[in-house]
Amino acid sequence: MLGERRPEQYEFFAGSLRDLIPDDHVLAKVSRVLDLSWLADDVADLYCADNGRPGIAPETAVRLMLAGFLLGIVHDRKLMRDAAVNVAIRWFCGFSITERLPDHSSLTRIRQRWGEQRFRRIFERTVEACVTAKIAKGEVVHIDASLIRADVSWEALATRWVDKVGAENPAEEAERNTKKTGKYKKICTTDPEATMATSGRNQRLEPAYKQHTAVCDEAGVIIDVEITTGEINEGNELISTVDRIEATIGTHIKIVTADAGYAYAKVYGQLERRDTSAVIPPKREPIRSPVPMRRFRYDAKHDILKCPRGKKLKAGRRIKHGRFFTSRAKDCRRCNLARLCLSGGRTNKAVVLGDDYPALLRARRRREQWSERDKALYTRHRWRVEGIHAEAKIQHGLARAVRRGLSNMKIQAYLTAAAINLKRLAAFIAALLCRLVADILNGPGRGPNNCSYTVVV
Template sequence: MMGERTVMQEALFYSFRIEDHVPGDHLLRAIDRFVDLTGIREYLKPFYSSMGRPSIDPELMVRMLIIGYCMGIRSERRLCEEVHLNLAYRWFCRLDLEGSVPDHSTFSKNRHGRFRDSDLLRKLFEMTVERCMAEGLVGAEGFAVDASLIRADVHRQRSVSGEEGLPPEAAGRAVAEYLEVLDDAAFGGSTPVPPKRINITDPAARWTAATRERAFYAYSTNYLIDLDHAVIVDVEATTAIRQAEVLAQRRMIERTQDRFGLWPEKLVADTAYGSAPNLAWLVEERGIEPHIPVFEKSARNNGTFERSAFTYDHEDDSYICPGGNRLRRSNRNFSTPRSGIDKDGSIRYRARQQDCQACALRQRCTPNIPARKVTRSVHEGARDLTREITASDAFLVSSRQRKKVEMLFAHLKRILKLDRLRLRGPNGAKDEFHLAAAAQNLRKLAKMKPMPGLATA
């Protein structure tokens, strides 16, 4: 017999609890255990007026932002719609069925105002780090650092040559933020070389061709992670060049030590962080073992002897060439002693011209110039220590562990959908990177500390 559709009739009373309709294994249930925002109102109290109408609850907005970044919802307009319709989202935001969802424009107004003035999103991220430490997920024996390019929200064609600079008609919040950070070493002051192109919409975004794709405008998100469980212990937004990324590594290590008291024994990174000044900073100032390939520029492709063929004599402060002759800082005495250190922090050791002329190995050593020269960094001691570490078995283990930070970047772009920024300007990049790193730490907590009574995969 053919059935008939039952026409819905409105009941006078409903017995309904959102709690009963959120699955026990829902991701937000697992995350909610680690979200404690009881101190948010007190923290933001100085940034609210004591007069006027009550504002939107800041805890509600923060919980909605956590949902957006944990679930990969990139649009705040769509986020408001999802929270309005989804029972699990309402439960996480502490909204009942009749609770009203704030308008999407509320987020923009608070972000450009009290959220940035109070550095709230930075505090939110640090709260997740503290919770990871309390749960025993941070060992602090070894850290890894790396950076990844995130596309800026700009159009390629709205740009001018870097030598010309910004046109007089360029205006907007992103332009004002760019002018404020021109002297910041993480952005405009990181290098004296002018950028090839400057985008009018977001001048702080850097034109880069560091990937196999076509060149694009981007920011760099820098992660400092603990190697035990790949917890992000610090995050920094910079312009997309190597000098700024190395500076971000130093800032993150210093901030982690000051804020959380974490002193790692070793730091794992790729060759971009293997410059002599950076290795000396890690070894001599911070006492950290650099598990980093040394950045070498002494390689030769013409078949002549490389610098590694010359032996350094510490007692005599000279190099011995393959032919047995010595290379010194100077082969004559000066009435006024000279340091022999160049502006780039390197020392040049020179062989005597008569020694090279009579040497049987001259064609394999210096066929085109009268005498051979060898440069040595003033930080060569840190470089030598790093070379010893990279030749050990421990470095092989560190090289495999370094992939953990790369996996976090893949998760950031593929799962959290942050392959392109939605906000503009340096502050917009900071906001997005802080929220994304906080979301990744919360998801890490939910994975490593499963709900009691639930079977784990």
């Protein structure tokens, strides 16, 4: 018999909205581990206690934002449209089924009022919760950087002459831009804080920000995240990342893994002084001369550099991260390698040695003798931290900036990282509950298939 659709349905619903939400829904799982009871006191100084209209409760606002990132809804307008018809979002944020939702612009004003540091504290709280649950230890850390496309169009790009850029920027920045771009550089008129960058030589430059991410090896928890402009070199950010991690979790990092983009002498040297092992493959030495740098021998104990013919090069003036070493003209004049070794018009050899050049040499020797554990850790690095970048971009909308400006980009990154950490924590709690149930049903320490395990509390 063919059924008929009634034109209008009126139902009286009595009960909790939670009854309508499956237990395995991501918002239901995250709600079990999310604690924002501290937030109201933290932002109380930004609100007037006895004047004005009541605003959105701080916990409600953050839950709305987190619900969007957990479900991959990063735009405020779309989030509020979905929240109007999505029972799970209403329940997660504390709204009844008939309650009117706030306007999307309220979330924008809250972000502007609170500032990036308060959102960073929300992220750090998730890290502390994971450390307390012992799914993040910080002993082995994987660090990597990824570009995030800025929220600008190609029509917003403009070319400025370096003279104009130099007149509007500090001297050091103007000098750096001149060296990188020659006579001109491209800038974005709608988001000047986004800079041109690319992740490969065969790919075009795009206006972008760069996210520097540190992931704990234990369970893939993000323990630090920072956003810079796209042109910042990731090697300059590694040590500050390590400092923030140790300050947050209070644990000394034993091993740091990273790709060859971090393989600088200063990085190896600073990690050595911190007694932190670096599983970072050194770059191959660029050969720009018939007599490459590897044929020069450096004696760190006596601070002596010798050329392939055994002649000493004298330490000279300092530069930003190293020193010049120069040979004597009479030594080069008598050398049969001078025709190959010296540049045109020069009478002596000049090379630059980084301050931590010995550490780079030790890293190259160690790379040839990596243990099986080192190889395994570097393999884990590839899918641990690079997998986090893929998860954030595919599932949580971090492939492109939602709003413009460095501060807004940081807030987006902090909330994305917090959402991922909450998923990790919720999964751990769910697994722990399953084990406790198995203990009750099958006896302590025995799983449903009579397999033994250890419950970590």
